[in-house]
Amino acid sequence: MNIADVARRSGLPAKTIRYYEEIGLIRPARSANGYRAFAGADLHKLAFLGRARSLGFSIEECRKLLALWEDRSRASADVKALAEAHLREIDAKIAELRAMRGTLAGLVSCCAGDDRPECPILTDLAGPD
Amino acid sequence: MNIADVARRSGLPAKTIRYYEEIGLIRPARSANGYRAFAGADLHKLAFLGRARSLGFSIEECRKLLALWEDRSRASADVKALAEAHLREIDAKIAELRAMRGTLAGLVSCCAGDDRPECPILTDLAGPD
Protein backbone atom coordinates (compact mmCIF):
# COMPACT_ATOMS: atom_id res chain seq x y z
CA MET A 1 0.00 0.00 0.00
CA ASN A 2 1.22 3.48 -0.84
CA ILE A 3 0.64 6.43 1.41
CA ALA A 4 -2.47 7.69 -0.36
CA ASP A 5 -4.22 4.33 0.14
CA VAL A 6 -3.32 4.25 3.82
CA ALA A 7 -4.44 7.85 4.19
CA ARG A 8 -7.81 7.05 2.66
CA ARG A 9 -8.28 3.88 4.65
CA SER A 10 -7.10 5.30 7.98
CA GLY A 11 -8.73 8.67 7.57
CA LEU A 12 -5.45 10.42 8.38
CA PRO A 13 -3.82 12.97 6.04
CA ALA A 14 -0.62 11.81 4.32
CA LYS A 15 1.23 14.63 6.06
CA THR A 16 0.19 13.27 9.42
CA ILE A 17 1.29 9.76 8.50
CA ARG A 18 4.74 11.01 7.48
CA TYR A 19 4.91 12.97 10.73
CA TYR A 20 4.04 9.87 12.75
CA GLU A 21 6.87 8.01 11.06
CA GLU A 22 9.25 10.91 11.72
CA ILE A 23 8.53 10.83 15.45
CA GLY A 24 8.78 7.06 15.54
CA LEU A 25 5.15 6.03 16.05
CA ILE A 26 5.25 3.80 12.97
CA ARG A 27 8.05 2.28 10.91
CA PRO A 28 6.70 1.41 7.47
CA ALA A 29 8.98 -0.55 5.11
CA ARG A 30 10.33 1.04 1.95
CA SER A 31 9.97 -0.15 -1.63
CA ALA A 32 12.91 -0.22 -4.02
CA ASN A 33 11.83 3.15 -5.41
CA GLY A 34 11.94 4.80 -1.98
CA TYR A 35 8.18 4.89 -1.52
CA ARG A 36 6.79 3.88 1.86
CA ALA A 37 5.32 0.39 1.66
CA PHE A 38 2.65 0.05 4.35
CA ALA A 39 1.67 -3.34 5.67
CA GLY A 40 -1.64 -4.22 7.26
CA ALA A 41 -0.11 -3.80 10.71
CA ASP A 42 0.91 -0.22 9.85
CA LEU A 43 -2.60 0.58 8.73
CA HIS A 44 -3.98 -0.93 11.90
CA LYS A 45 -1.63 1.15 14.03
CA LEU A 46 -2.57 4.31 12.20
CA ALA A 47 -6.26 3.64 12.69
CA PHE A 48 -5.54 3.05 16.37
CA LEU A 49 -3.68 6.34 16.55
CA GLY A 50 -6.46 8.17 14.78
CA ARG A 51 -9.02 6.94 17.26
CA ALA A 52 -6.80 7.68 20.26
CA ARG A 53 -6.14 11.20 18.95
CA SER A 54 -9.85 11.74 18.39
CA LEU A 55 -10.37 11.01 22.09
CA GLY A 56 -7.96 13.82 22.84
CA PHE A 57 -4.92 11.78 23.84
CA SER A 58 -1.66 13.62 23.19
CA ILE A 59 0.96 12.12 20.93
CA GLU A 60 3.01 10.99 23.92
CA GLU A 61 -0.05 9.40 25.50
CA CYS A 62 -0.73 7.70 22.17
CA ARG A 63 2.82 6.39 22.16
CA LYS A 64 2.24 4.82 25.57
CA LEU A 65 -1.15 3.41 24.54
CA LEU A 66 0.44 1.91 21.44
CA ALA A 67 3.16 0.30 23.56
CA LEU A 68 0.56 -1.12 25.91
CA TRP A 69 -1.48 -2.35 22.99
CA GLU A 70 1.51 -4.22 21.61
CA ASP A 71 2.52 -5.57 25.00
CA ARG A 72 0.54 -8.75 25.45
CA SER A 73 1.65 -9.00 29.05
CA ARG A 74 0.28 -5.57 29.95
CA ALA A 75 -1.90 -5.01 32.97
CA SER A 76 -5.23 -3.39 32.15
CA ALA A 77 -4.66 -1.26 35.25
CA ASP A 78 -1.91 0.61 33.38
CA VAL A 79 -4.22 1.40 30.49
CA LYS A 80 -6.98 2.42 32.84
CA ALA A 81 -4.64 4.71 34.79
CA LEU A 82 -3.61 6.45 31.58
CA ALA A 83 -7.21 6.87 30.51
CA GLU A 84 -8.28 8.14 33.89
CA ALA A 85 -5.49 10.70 33.95
CA HIS A 86 -6.63 11.92 30.55
CA LEU A 87 -10.20 11.99 31.78
CA ARG A 88 -9.15 14.29 34.59
CA GLU A 89 -7.40 16.59 32.10
CA ILE A 90 -10.57 16.73 30.03
CA ASP A 91 -12.62 17.52 33.11
CA ALA A 92 -10.23 20.32 34.03
CA LYS A 93 -10.49 21.82 30.55
CA ILE A 94 -14.27 21.57 30.60
CA ALA A 95 -14.37 23.27 33.99
CA GLU A 96 -12.13 26.07 32.72
CA LEU A 97 -14.24 26.58 29.62
CA ARG A 98 -17.43 26.52 31.61
CA ALA A 99 -16.07 29.21 33.91
CA MET A 100 -15.16 31.36 30.91
CA ARG A 101 -18.52 30.69 29.37
CA GLY A 102 -20.33 31.69 32.54
CA THR A 103 -18.54 35.00 32.87
CA LEU A 104 -18.77 35.82 29.19
CA ALA A 105 -22.43 34.88 28.87
CA GLY A 106 -23.22 37.16 31.81
CA LEU A 107 -21.47 40.06 30.16
CA VAL A 108 -23.05 39.42 26.79
CA SER A 109 -26.52 39.35 28.30
CA CYS A 110 -25.91 42.75 29.88
CA CYS A 111 -24.83 44.37 26.61
CA ALA A 112 -27.52 46.22 24.69
CA GLY A 113 -25.91 45.40 21.35
CA ASP A 114 -27.14 48.53 19.61
CA ASP A 115 -25.34 51.49 18.02
CA ARG A 116 -24.56 53.22 21.29
CA PRO A 117 -21.02 52.99 22.63
CA GLU A 118 -21.84 52.02 26.22
CA CYS A 119 -20.85 48.41 26.68
CA PRO A 120 -20.63 46.45 29.93
CA ILE A 121 -18.32 43.91 28.25
CA LEU A 122 -15.65 46.53 27.66
CA THR A 123 -16.33 48.12 31.04
CA ASP A 124 -15.68 44.83 32.74
CA LEU A 125 -12.54 44.11 30.72
CA ALA A 126 -11.29 47.60 31.55
CA GLY A 127 -11.36 46.64 35.20
CA PRO A 128 -12.36 48.34 38.42
CA ASP A 129 -11.78 52.10 38.19
CA MET B 1 7.43 52.26 35.48
CA ASN B 2 9.85 49.56 34.43
CA ILE B 3 8.73 46.22 33.07
CA ALA B 4 8.95 44.35 36.39
CA ASP B 5 6.55 46.84 38.03
CA VAL B 6 4.09 46.54 35.18
CA ALA B 7 4.40 42.78 35.26
CA ARG B 8 3.61 42.70 38.95
CA ARG B 9 0.75 45.18 38.68
CA SER B 10 -0.81 43.63 35.58
CA GLY B 11 -0.21 40.05 36.55
CA LEU B 12 1.41 39.34 33.18
CA PRO B 13 4.94 37.91 32.83
CA ALA B 14 7.57 40.31 31.48
CA LYS B 15 8.07 37.98 28.52
CA THR B 16 4.42 38.33 27.61
CA ILE B 17 4.58 42.11 27.86
CA ARG B 18 7.57 42.23 25.50
CA TYR B 19 5.73 39.92 23.16
CA TYR B 20 2.66 42.16 23.18
CA GLU B 21 4.85 45.09 22.23
CA GLU B 22 6.49 43.06 19.47
CA ILE B 23 3.13 42.25 17.86
CA GLY B 24 1.93 45.82 18.25
CA LEU B 25 -0.65 45.51 21.01
CA ILE B 26 1.10 48.15 23.10
CA ARG B 27 3.66 50.85 22.34
CA PRO B 28 5.42 51.81 25.55
CA ALA B 29 7.82 54.77 25.47
CA ARG B 30 11.56 54.28 25.97
CA SER B 31 13.83 55.87 28.54
CA ALA B 32 17.23 57.27 27.59
CA ASN B 33 18.87 54.03 28.71
CA GLY B 34 16.74 51.95 26.37
CA TYR B 35 14.46 50.60 29.07
CA ARG B 36 10.75 50.49 28.36
CA ALA B 37 8.99 53.31 30.24
CA PHE B 38 5.38 52.29 30.82
CA ALA B 39 2.71 54.91 31.40
CA GLY B 40 -0.55 54.39 33.25
CA ALA B 41 -2.34 53.88 29.95
CA ASP B 42 0.02 51.05 29.04
CA LEU B 43 -0.63 49.34 32.35
CA HIS B 44 -4.34 49.75 31.84
CA LYS B 45 -4.15 48.21 28.39
CA LEU B 46 -2.14 45.28 29.69
CA ALA B 47 -4.64 44.62 32.45
CA PHE B 48 -7.39 44.77 29.81
CA LEU B 49 -5.48 42.26 27.68
CA GLY B 50 -4.91 39.98 30.64
CA ARG B 51 -8.60 39.87 31.43
CA ALA B 52 -9.60 39.36 27.80
CA ARG B 53 -7.06 36.53 27.44
CA SER B 54 -8.35 34.93 30.63
CA LEU B 55 -11.78 34.79 29.00
CA GLY B 56 -10.20 32.83 26.18
CA PHE B 57 -10.13 35.54 23.50
CA SER B 58 -7.33 34.98 20.98
CA ILE B 59 -4.67 37.61 20.47
CA GLU B 60 -6.37 38.82 17.30
CA GLU B 61 -9.71 39.04 19.06
CA CYS B 62 -7.98 40.99 21.83
CA ARG B 63 -6.58 43.34 19.24
CA LYS B 64 -10.09 44.03 17.98
CA LEU B 65 -11.47 44.41 21.50
CA LEU B 66 -8.71 46.87 22.30
CA ALA B 67 -9.50 48.87 19.16
CA LEU B 68 -13.18 48.95 20.10
CA TRP B 69 -12.32 49.95 23.65
CA GLU B 70 -10.30 52.89 22.37
CA ASP B 71 -12.91 53.90 19.81
CA ARG B 72 -15.31 56.15 21.65
CA SER B 73 -17.69 56.10 18.70
CA ARG B 74 -17.97 52.30 18.71
CA ALA B 75 -21.33 50.54 18.59
CA SER B 76 -21.83 48.10 21.44
CA ALA B 77 -23.32 45.75 18.84
CA ASP B 78 -19.81 45.25 17.42
CA VAL B 79 -18.44 44.26 20.82
CA LYS B 80 -21.38 42.00 21.48
CA ALA B 81 -20.99 40.30 18.11
CA LEU B 82 -17.33 39.57 18.86
CA ALA B 83 -18.19 38.21 22.28
CA GLU B 84 -21.02 36.09 20.94
CA ALA B 85 -18.79 34.61 18.27
CA HIS B 86 -16.29 33.70 20.94
CA LEU B 87 -19.07 32.27 23.06
CA ARG B 88 -20.02 29.97 20.20
CA GLU B 89 -16.40 28.83 19.88
CA ILE B 90 -16.34 28.04 23.58
CA ASP B 91 -19.60 26.13 23.29
CA ALA B 92 -18.20 24.14 20.39
CA LYS B 93 -15.09 23.24 22.37
CA ILE B 94 -17.15 22.25 25.39
CA ALA B 95 -19.35 20.06 23.21
CA GLU B 96 -16.31 18.39 21.69
CA LEU B 97 -14.76 17.77 25.10
CA ARG B 98 -18.02 16.45 26.49
CA ALA B 99 -18.28 14.00 23.60
CA MET B 100 -14.72 12.80 24.26
CA ARG B 101 -15.44 12.58 27.94
CA GLY B 102 -18.57 10.54 27.37
CA THR B 103 -16.86 7.98 25.18
CA LEU B 104 -13.78 7.75 27.35
CA ALA B 105 -15.71 7.49 30.62
CA GLY B 106 -17.72 4.63 29.15
CA LEU B 107 -14.58 2.76 28.19
CA VAL B 108 -12.92 3.40 31.54
CA SER B 109 -15.91 2.09 33.44
CA CYS B 110 -15.75 -1.14 31.42
CA CYS B 111 -12.07 -1.74 32.17
CA ALA B 112 -11.32 -4.01 35.09
CA GLY B 113 -8.11 -2.20 35.92
CA ASP B 114 -6.35 -5.21 37.35
CA ASP B 115 -3.22 -7.09 36.34
CA ARG B 116 -4.85 -9.01 33.51
CA PRO B 117 -4.17 -7.86 29.94
CA GLU B 118 -7.77 -7.83 28.69
CA CYS B 119 -8.78 -4.22 28.25
CA PRO B 120 -11.88 -2.85 26.51
CA ILE B 121 -10.19 0.52 26.13
CA LEU B 122 -7.52 -0.95 23.87
CA THR B 123 -10.03 -3.20 22.18
CA ASP B 124 -12.12 -0.20 21.25
CA LEU B 125 -9.12 1.81 20.05
CA ALA B 126 -8.01 -1.16 17.97
CA GLY B 127 -11.25 -0.88 16.04
CA PRO B 128 -13.79 -3.33 14.69
CA ASP B 129 -12.12 -6.59 13.73
Added chain:
DNA sequence: CTTGACCTTCCCGTGACGGGAAACCTTATG
Protein backbone atom coordinates in the same frame (compact mmCIF):
# COMPACT_ATOMS: atom_id res chain seq x y z
C1' DC C 1 34.66 49.09 42.98
C1' DT C 2 32.22 45.38 43.03
C1' DT C 3 28.15 42.85 43.65
C1' DG C 4 23.71 41.75 42.48
C1' DA C 5 19.48 42.91 40.53
C1' DC C 6 17.56 44.82 36.85
C1' DC C 7 17.07 45.57 31.77
C1' DT C 8 17.95 44.72 26.64
C1' DT C 9 17.98 41.83 22.24
C1' DC C 10 18.40 37.44 20.04
C1' DC C 11 17.53 32.78 19.10
C1' DC C 12 15.65 28.19 19.95
C1' DG C 13 11.77 25.22 21.54
C1' DT C 14 6.95 23.94 22.31
C1' DG C 15 2.47 20.45 19.78
C1' DA C 16 0.85 18.54 15.96
C1' DC C 17 0.82 19.16 12.08
C1' DG C 18 -0.24 22.21 7.07
C1' DG C 19 1.50 24.50 2.83
C1' DG C 20 4.30 24.55 -0.76
C1' DA C 21 8.74 23.96 -3.49
C1' DA C 22 11.91 21.03 -6.12
C1' DA C 23 12.84 16.71 -7.72
C1' DC C 24 11.96 11.80 -8.68
C1' DC C 25 8.74 7.85 -10.05
C1' DT C 26 4.79 5.63 -12.41
C1' DT C 27 1.08 5.18 -15.53
C1' DA C 28 -1.79 6.51 -19.44
C1' DT C 29 -2.19 8.41 -23.86
C1' DG C 30 -0.90 10.06 -28.54
Added chain:
DNA sequence: CATAAGGTTTCCCGTCACGGGAAGGTCAAG
Protein backbone atom coordinates in the same frame (compact mmCIF):
# COMPACT_ATOMS: atom_id res chain seq x y z
C1' DC D 1 8.90 6.91 -27.78
C1' DA D 2 7.65 11.33 -25.89
C1' DT D 3 4.93 13.66 -23.00
C1' DA D 4 1.56 14.82 -19.61
C1' DA D 5 -0.66 13.95 -15.40
C1' DG D 6 -0.58 12.39 -11.01
C1' DG D 7 1.75 10.18 -7.01
C1' DT D 8 5.80 10.24 -4.00
C1' DT D 9 10.05 11.94 -1.73
C1' DT D 10 12.60 15.34 1.25
C1' DC D 11 13.13 19.90 3.02
C1' DC D 12 11.95 24.12 5.04
C1' DC D 13 8.88 27.64 6.77
C1' DG D 14 4.56 28.96 9.36
C1' DT D 15 1.14 28.26 12.90
C1' DC D 16 -0.20 30.21 18.36
C1' DA D 17 1.27 32.46 22.41
C1' DC D 18 4.54 32.61 24.58
C1' DG D 19 8.95 30.31 27.88
C1' DG D 20 13.94 29.44 28.60
C1' DG D 21 18.24 30.92 28.46
C1' DA D 22 22.48 33.29 26.69
C1' DA D 23 25.24 37.48 26.09
C1' DG D 24 25.67 41.91 27.28
C1' DG D 25 24.30 46.88 29.01
C1' DT D 26 22.51 49.64 33.36
C1' DC D 27 21.68 50.95 37.99
C1' DA D 28 21.58 51.34 43.21
C1' DA D 29 23.77 49.84 47.44
C1' DG D 30 27.59 48.70 50.35
